[in-house]
Structure formats: C-alpha cells, structure tokens
Amino acid sequence: MKKVSIFLMLVMVSWSYAQETDDLYIQSEFLPSDEVTNIYRLQAGIALPIINNNTEKFTVGGNLQNTTLNYIDEDVPFETGEIETFNSFGLRFTYERNLRNDWSIFAMQESKISSNFRDDNIASEDLFFNAMLTLSKYNGRNNSMLTFGAAYDIKYGLYYPIPVITYARRLNDNWAYKVGVPDSRVKYTLANNHDFEGFATLNGFTGNINDEVEVYKEDYSGTLRQTSVVLGLGYNVHFWEKFSATAQGGYTAYNRMQIQDYSNNEIYDFDMSNSFYFNVGVKYTFTNKTNDREVY
Numbered sequence: 100m101k102k103v104s105i106f107l108m109l110v111m112v113s114w115s116y117a118q119e120t121d122d123l124y125i126q127s128e129f130l131p132s133d134e135v136t137n138i139y140r141l142q143a144g145i146a147l148p149i150i151n152n153n154t155e156k157f158t159v160g161g162n163l164q165n166t167t168l169n170y171i172d173e174d175v176p177f178e179t180g181e182i183e184t185f186n187s188f189g190l191r192f193t194y195e196r197n198l199r200n201d202w203s204i205f206a207m208q209e210s211k212i213s214s215n216f217r218d219d220n221i222a223s224e225d226l227f228f229n230a231m232l233t234l235s236k237y238n239g240r241n242n243s244m245l246t247f248g249a250a251y252d253i254k255y256g257l258y259y260p261i262p263v264i265t266y267a268r269r270l271n272d273n274w275a276y277k278v279g280v281p282d283s284r285v286k287y288t289l290a291n292n293h294d295f296e297g298f299a300t301l302n303g304f305t306g307n308i309n310d311e312v313e314v315y316k317e318d319y320s321g322t323l324r325q326t327s328v329v330l331g332l333g334y335n336v337h338f339w340e341k342f343s344a345t346a347q348g349g350y351t352a353y354n355r356m357q358i359q360d361y362s363n364n365e366i367y368d369f370d371m372s373n374s375f376y377f378n379v380g381v382k383y384t385f386t387n388k389t390n391d392r393e394v395y
C-alpha cells in the first residue's frame with residue numbers, strides 16, 4: 100500500500116449499507132465452523148444527524164469493531180497467533196440531498212484504522228479509506244425507489260469498488276422488497292412492531308497485519324481479507340418508538356478468506372467452507388427528515 104501521513108486520530112463511537120437511517124447500534128455476528136476457523140465480530144457505532152431538514156442531511160459518526168478468529172490448528176499449517184484478533188476504529192461522514200423531479204444524491208466518506216495491532220505503532224498500512232456515491236429516483240406511482248452508484252468499503256473484504264444497484268418497492272402496508280447488489284431483501288410487517296425478513300447480502304472484513312506473519316517458514320506482510328455472501332432469515336421487533344432489536348440466522352453461499360500482500364496478490368488461501376451465520380443487535384434510530392418516503 101502506498102505510504103501516507105496519518106494526520107488524524109480516529110475516534111470510536113454498518114450495519115452497513117445504511118444510507119436509509121441514522122442510528123446508534125451494537126451488534127454481534129458469529130460464523131461457526133468445524134473447519135479452519137470460527138469468526139466472531141462485535142460492532143458498535145453511531146451516526147449523528149448534524150443537519151437534518153426536508154432538503155438535506157449531514158451526519159458525523161464513528162464505529163468500532165472487534166473480530167476474533169479461533170483457528171483449528173490441524174487445518175492451518177502455520178502459527179496463527181499474529182492473525183487471531185483484529186480491531187478497527189472509523190470516523191464517517193455522510194451527506195444526502197433531495198434534487199429536482201424526485202431525484203436524490205447520497206455520499207459517504209470514511210477513514211478507518213483496521214489492524215491486528217501487534218506492533219506498538221500505527222502504520223500507514225493500517226489506515227483505509229471507504230467511500231460511496233449513489234443517485235436515487237423515487238417513483239410515486241408505485242411507491243418505489245431505484246438506486247445506483249458505486250462503493251468502496253473494506254467491510255466487504257474486497258480491494259476494489261463494487262456497483263450499488265437496487266430497486267426497492269413497497270407493495271402495501273405489510274409487504275416490501277429490495278432487489279440488487281450488494282443487498283437484497285423481502286420484508287413482511289406484522290402488527291406494525293414486528294418484521295420478518297429474508298435477505299441475501301455481502302459481508303466480510305479487512306484487517307492489516309502490521310507485523311509479519313510466517314507462512315511456510317517465510318515472513319510476509321499484508322492484509323487478511325474475508326468475504327462471504329449470506330442467505331438468511333431475520334426477525335425485527337420495534338419498541339419504545341425509536342428502538343429495534345434484530346435476530347438473524349442464515350448460511351453462507353460463498354465464503355473466502357485470504358492473506359494478501361500489499362499488491363493484492365494471494366499469499367495464502369484458507370479454503371474456507373460455507374458455514375452458518377448468526378447475528379443479534381439493538382439499534383436506536385434518529386428521525387430522517389430528508390428521506391421520509393416509506394419504500395422499504
């Protein structure tokens with residue numbers, strides 16, 4: 100990775116792909132496996148609306164994440180002590196504005212430190228930059244929203260940008276769906292406070308190895324990247340007007356984890372098998388005055 104100057108210290112306080120709400124949240128994810136490793140992630144974050152009116156919205160937020168990997172020794176042919184725990188701290192800014200003819204624009208920029216922190220110092224390779232830019236068009240005739248753009252975010256475990264293309268529509272008071280990438284969902288609402296949801300989503304993480312790891316008796320520097328496509332079902336309950344709790348379960352249709360050098364070349368592929376996926380969390384949602392259309 101190109102050397103850069105670290106000119107700011109990131110503070111702690113998405114669920115990601117969250118341009119629809121501003122919130123305070125905590126959640127945990129668990130991918131159990133009897134091969135290679137179990138993956139456990141604990142996340143917390145906040146997005147505070149600084150400007151929030153009918154025309155535009157600007158938020159400032161922070162997040163932290165701990166990722167713990169419990170390796171199965173016989174499935175990994177080298178010592179894993181250097182790559183068992185990763186922590187990340189992020190500072191995020193978002194801006195959303197309504198345009199003419201039911202168009203809107205959304206932009207996100209995030210600076211993040213993500214590392215195993217085995218060295219006493221923060222290296223320039225520990226610093227990552229995420230960004231997203233999308234345009235959305237609302238159709239009042241069928242209460243739908245078309246969104247398209249691009250995102251670069253290390254939370255997917257990828258080193259290249261991905262397209263963001265979704266079509267969301269509310270069919271009636273009970274049913275709504277969203278189809279596209281990196282996230283597709285269908286939701287059934289029961290008695291206003293209960294949602295049942297099926298989903299297919301892209302997930303993962305990236306962390307810098309800021310001290311060398313020995314693979315096959317040779318020392319390497321680089322990053323650990325994990326990417327999965329998760330299919331599952333979830334249940335959301337809303338309470339106290341602004342709070343919600345979530346429980347999800349599913350299975351990974353695709354699961355990959357690699358150590359890569361700073362040129363994004365593979366050093367070691369863990370040959371991960373697909374696994375179950377569990378996620379629980381609690382969220383407080385701030386009112387979004389800019390995007391008040393109930394599409395999904």
